[in-house]
Amino acid sequence: MSDFTMPSLGADMDEGTLLEWLVKPGDTVQKGDLMAVVDTSKAAVEVESFTDGVVESLVVEPGTRVPVGAVLATFAAAGAEPAPPEPRKRPSRHAAKMPVAIAEEPLVSSPLVRREAERAGVDLATVTGTGRGGAITRADVAHAAAPPAVPAAPHARPSEGRRGPARVTPYARRLAGELGVDLDRLPAPERRPVRATDVRAAAAGSERPAPERPEVAAPAQADRREEMRRTIATVMARSKREIPHYYLTLTIDLDRALRWMRERNRDLPVAQRLVPAALLLKAAALAAAANPGLNGFWVDDEFRPGSGVHLGVAVSLRGGGLVAPAIHDADQLDLTDVMAGMRDVVTRARAGRLRRAELSDPTITVTNLGEQGVESVHGVIYPPQVALVGFGRVTERPWAVDGLLGVRPLTVATLAADHRATDGFTGGRFLAAVDERLQSPEEL
């Protein structure tokens, strides 16, 4: 019997909030299957199972904040029968108002939820739970306290215990706000709440422009921003306190690379076109593979090489803050896949939906502040990593080639590296390798 626990998504994380379950008791999961969505100060993160097994019970309900290591769910022992699905049904809003239904105690596991309901003047018997087994969460109470935007669907069938379309997990509700999905227009799934996956599917399929973000999402976002600011403060202060940085700089001529890219893009539909950042990332990944001393972690006074080049991409978020999710095995991917990987993590980082592994295991990070117009960036290493690569803005400058002066698109590549792990010689070789790769773009 093993447990599914709140994972640590970085050295700076002490606790997290369970936002949504992606499994239910009785589900068979394999190692790597997504189990739940967890909210951290950085982002909402999809967390996968670390083991094969059958989910026995979900211990923590959505909306609950727990410390790292706390048990979130239990697995049945191998070969054991899964726990029978919970037979308990929650009465629908309609049924709850009838005398017979009131006899059934509302499923509320947290005294906090009861207190909140009391304060908000919400009758718990009338609330539809979205937590485990229909348990009522704080978010449900908050939702019930606010006047409903639309009257409850008149065709709800109480006898079957089906909920109306308003049954939505708190995370899905927030995501809908951020992605501009109208929850009332989503089809109500059978016997389960509307989940984030439904919202994302609707957002992906929708051709409508997203409307402005609703006001309700604002406080949560402000909280997240503040928390993210604190996290960045802690991690960066630790980096500067503990890591003896050294910095190297190399100006790289991108004429060949960009010429090749434009030629390639000419024949391709927009969706398959490359941007210069994809070439820079791939070149950095290859250089990291060739210089393994820069690709890994400094832990317990020694360097531990990364298993593969997992390239962190620094993504600035609209409204402040940044995250650096990883593109896994970036040195092994072809350029099209690096480009797709970059678009994917940037989009999901900005929508607040990343996966655990992406956040916790980059082996080296690249920042491309050049997009904002600066010429170079001397970065602060994200511990326990030992190197951070920066690319400045691509600018046309006079540049001597073969004894002649020409105008060339140039970028300044920088390396900030941990002097405990490597010396400047290795760092210099790394930047030279980035340059070399960019001179043969067709081999990237």
Add this chain to the structure above:
Amino acid sequence: MPDPTTLTDDQAREAVTAALLRIVPDADLDEVGDDGALRAELELDSLDFLGFVEQLSASTGARIDEDDYPALRTMRSCIAFLTR
């Protein structure tokens, strides 16, 4: 999919607005105005801009090559490009 050569100014404006709002849902396009540089004002990075071009191309049916990107600098130039 409408023929891009038959787009009116209003239809072009609508398409550009929709594509931008998809990338930056809370963008204040009135603030940017017709002559504000879209990439700078809305802080679009290269991926955002690619997404914008993709949307615009899909919704209007216009073929937009990389060499055309400079023509998409402002709302006014976008409309001129789409109704050319």
